[in-house]
Amino acid sequence: MTWTSLNAGIAYPEIFLLIAACAILLIDVFVSDAKRGITHGLTLAALAVTGAILYSGYIPQRVTAFSGQFVADPMAAWAKGGILIGVALALIYGRSYAAARQMYRGELYTLTLFATLGMMIMTSAINFLLLYVGLELLSLSLYALVALRRDSANATEAAMKYFVLGALASGMLLYGMSMVYGATGSLDVVIIAQKIATQAANPTLLVFGLVFIVAGIAFKLGAVPFHMWVPDVYQGAPTPIAQLIGTAPKLAAFAFVMRLLAEALGLAGIDLSQIRQQPMLLPSWSSMLMVLAVASLVIGNLAAIAQTNIKRMFAYSTISHMGFLLLGILVANEVGYSASFFYAFTYVLTAAAGFGMVQLLSREGFEADTIDAFKGLAKRSPWFAFMMLMVLFSMAGIPVFVGFFAKLSVLQALLNHAVLVPGVDGAGIDIDHSGLVWVAVVAVLMSLVGAFYYLRVVKVMFFDEPTDTAPISACWDVRIILSLNCLLLLALGLVPGYLLAKLGEAVKLSSLVLF
Amino acid sequence: MTELVIFYSFALILVFAAFRVITAKNPVHAALYLVLSFFTGAVLWMLTKAEFLAVSLIVIYVGAVMVLFLFVVMMLDINFEELRKGFWRYLPVAGTVAVLMAYEMVMVLTHPSAQLRGAAVAEPAAGYNNAKVLGQLIYTQYFLPFQLAAVLLLVGMVAAIALTLRKRKNTKYINPADQIKVKRDERLTIVSVNAEARAVIEPPKPADGEQQA
Numbered sequence: 001m002t003w004t005s006l007n008a009g010i011a012y013p014e015i016f017l018l019i020a021a022c023a024i025l026l027i028d029v030f031v032s033d034a035k036r037g038i039t040h041g042l043t044l045a046a047l048a049v050t051g052a053i054l055y056s057g058y059i060p061q062r063v064t065a066f067s068g069q070f071v072a073d074p075m076a077a078w079a080k081g082g083i084l085i086g087v088a089l090a091l092i093y094g095r096s097y098a099a100a101r102q103m104y105r106g107e108l109y110t111l112t113l114f115a116t117l118g119m120m121i122m123t124s125a126i127n128f129l130l131l132y133v134g135l136e137l138l139s140l141s142l143y144a145l146v147a148l149r150r151d152s153a154n155a156t157e158a159a160m161k162y163f164v165l166g167a168l169a170s171g172m173l174l175y176g177m178s179m180v181y182g183a184t185g186s187l188d189v190v191i192i193a194q195k196i197a198t199q200a201a202n203p204t205l206l207v208f209g210l211v212f213i214v215a216g217i218a219f220k221l222g223a224v225p226f227h228m229w230v231p232d233v234y235q236g237a238p239t240p241i242a243q244l245i246g247t248a249p250k251l252a253a254f255a256f257v258m259r260l261l262a263e264a265l266g267l268a269g270i271d272l273s274q275i276r277q278q279p280m281l282l283p284s285w286s287s288m289l290m291v292l293a294v295a296s297l298v299i300g301n302l303a304a305i306a307q308t309n310i311k312r313m314f315a316y317s318t319i320s321h322m323g324f325l326l327l328g329i330l331v332a333n334e335v336g337y338s339a340s341f342f343y344a345f346t347y348v349l350t351a352a353a354g355f356g357m358v359q360l361l362s363r364e365g366f367e368a369d370t371i372d373a374f375k376g377l378a379k380r381s382p383w384f385a386f387m388m389l390m391v392l393f394s395m396a397g398i399p400v401f402v403g404f405f406a407k408l409s410v411l412q413a414l415l416n417h418a419v420l421v422p423g424v425d426g427a428g429i430d431i432d433h434s435g436l437v438w439v440a441v442v443a444v445l446m447s448l449v450g451a452f453y454y455l456r457v458v459k460v461m462f463f464d465e466p467t468d469t470a471p472i473s474a475c476w477d478v479r480i481i482l483s484l485n486c487l488l489l490l491a492l493g494l495v496p497g498y499l500l501a502k503l504g505e506a507v508k509l510s511s512l513v514l515f
Numbered sequence: 516m517t518e519l520v521i522f523y524s525f526a527l528i529l530v531f532a533a534f535r536v537i538t539a540k541n542p543v544h545a546a547l548y549l550v551l552s553f554f555t556g557a558v559l560w561m562l563t564k565a566e567f568l569a570v571s572l573i574v575i576y577v578g579a580v581m582v583l584f585l586f587v588v589m590m591l592d593i594n595f596e597e598l599r600k601g602f603w604r605y606l607p608v609a610g611t612v613a614v615l616m617a618y619e620m621v622m623v624l625t626h627p628s629a630q631l632r633g634a635a636v637a638e639p640a641a642g643y644n645n646a647k648v649l650g651q652l653i654y655t656q657y658f659l660p661f662q663l664a665a666v667l668l669l670v671g672m673v674a675a676i677a678l679t680l681r682k683r684k685n686t687k688y689i690n691p692a693d694q695i696k697v698k699r700d701e702r703l704t705i706v707s708v709n710a711e712a713r714a715v716i717e718p719p720k721p722a723d724g725e726q727q728a
């Protein structure tokens with residue numbers, strides 16, 4: 001075994017990030033608290049260099065490495081790009097917040113970098129073991145980050161809840177994976193997919209394992225009925241960490257679901273019209289995801305109405321957005337996957353801007369985590385009130401903002417959903433193109449409900465008198481990057497075609513070819 | 516037949532020990548029952564010819580983790596009665612859910628269409644070495660997950676230190692190395708003070724009245 005036979009070259013971004021994280025861990029020991037800016041700068045530089053390596057090593061096809069455990073494909077590359085941006089935004093917006101709350105420590109940065117590494121592994125792993133190790137690397141770092149502010153009882157409680165429920169979800173996922181291993185005799189995504197396609201696997205065990213895998217994924221995504229931890233963790237965690245949990249991992253989770261369900265247990269890479277027999281697992285998980293998605297849309301949006309804490313409101317809105325994400329995946333074709341990918345990508349940018357605004361208004365000794373804190377923002381700072389308006393409009397899915405196009409592409413995919421049904425005379429399989437109209441109708445109705453609570457914040461910002469008149473005390477870099485972030489939501493909404501086409505192409509180029 | 520007898524007797528011990536872990540009143544007893552359940556679990560692995568896993572379970576969990584755990588239990592004054600307060604109150608609901616889940620799982624897996632019967636472990640070839648094969652796999656095919664598992668341990672270490680290391684402000688600890696390295700200039704400042712003319716103290720003149728007296 002040599003470096004070349006491992007084909008480790010395609011994993012250079014991850015290798016660099018690991019070395020950089022270890023180096024920053026050591027350098028930070030010699031950095032005094034007053035000069036923590038050095039660690040901050042080095043961490044951002046490490047993320048930037050990782051991004052540059054990723055960009056320069058882009059290959060428009062599927063390449064595997066490390067004995068078929070690791071894959072570099074355009075989908076993983078785009079997802080990693082989004083993850084790096086999401087993590088960098090969380091660090092930039094969170095800097096002064098962390099500094100004011102005894103969290104501005106080296107561990108904040110090293111644990112964030114390790115979490116990033118875990119996310120990047122999750123997007124690129126095509127082996128159940130590696131998928132799990134990546135997920136744990138992410139989860140373990142996040143548990144510690146939530147608890148990093150030890151003197152806050154809320155944060156400790158959130159960390160405990162997150163840890164216990166996260167461990168339970170990992171257990172479910174592992175149990176499901178072991179069942180799939182028992183049915184197919186392999187942990188390799190490609191081999192599992194081949195065994196399923198050739199019907200050389202025990203179907204009962206597969207479905208049995210699938211149930212646990214879907215439950216584990218739903219826990220990690222925060223889809224109803226496995227959503228209980230989301231509001232508590234978002235509210236209790238320090239805002240930069242809540243932003244970190246609420247943004248980049250969603251993209252990693254999308255890729256994770258793609259590898260587990262679409263590639264291993266689905267029919268990615270198989271032309272549906274070529275199938276002559278009932279596929280084993282795809283209809284099962286597709287309908288499971290449908291139940292999860294509809295429940296998430298309904299409960300997420302309805303519960304968000306009752307919230308007065310904006311972080312908690314974002315949590316319930318995340319649950320409903322995850323419902324939309326699942327809607328695209330359950331369509332189970334390239335159109336659906338790319339719609340979901342676009343949704344996850346733009347959601348990272350939108351949620352980052354939303355949490356960025358909460359941190360912009362917070363200052364030492366004051367948390368702007370209630371909706372009341374946004375009262376009369378238009379009088380205090382018309383520019384940032386306008387920025388927040390764009391974020392909320394985008395989340396609500398109002399046209400010209402990018403959220404609208406994300407929702408539109410998912411709904412389009414849903415309406416073209418093809419279902420495999422047994423042929424009329426019992427011979428072969430037909431494809432029913434009638435689509436899932438009722439699910440699309442539920443999604444649209446629930447988006448309307450969602451518009452209510454987003455617009456309520458807009459109303460509070462523009463028509464109420466400010467109760468808090470302190471000037472906004474953010475640094476210039478946060479102001480500029482946050483403004484750019486919000487303007488990007490508008491720009492992507494005006495020209496959605498480019499990103500949509502690029503992500504669609506990435507999904508297409510990344511598809512698994514079995515035979 | 517012998518294997519079956521061994522399996523069922525150890526499985527029974529395992530279930531009993533696991534149940535006692537959560538019901539034992541004394542935390543030390545609970546920890547010892549956990550040791551017993553690990554041990555019987557290792558025997559079950561041995562039955563499926565996974566010797567390396569069985570041995571490492573005993574060496575790592577029983578030998579290291581549980582001993583450490585026992586120390587912690589004995590050193591910390593935790594009121595376990597307090598922690599177990601709601602146990603009997605939640606038992607009916609939790610028990611029903613657990614029994615229902617177990618029943619469902621058994622029904623699925625024992626259904627004839629599951630075709631799980633007769634799934635036997637293949638007889639290994641002569642001279643087959645479990646540990647050696649595992650080692651070879653870890654350093655070749657599973658190289659990447661193995662390395663990342665090491666990163667996972669590093670994260671655990673960093674997180675544990677970040678969450679527990681607390682610098683007390685009122686501590687009187689003095690770093691000996693700093694004390695040795697100290698130079699005269701850092702501690703002693705020689706201030707040049709202008710010499711002042713000594714004030715002349717004149718002897719008090721005797722008061723007039725005294726002389727007269």
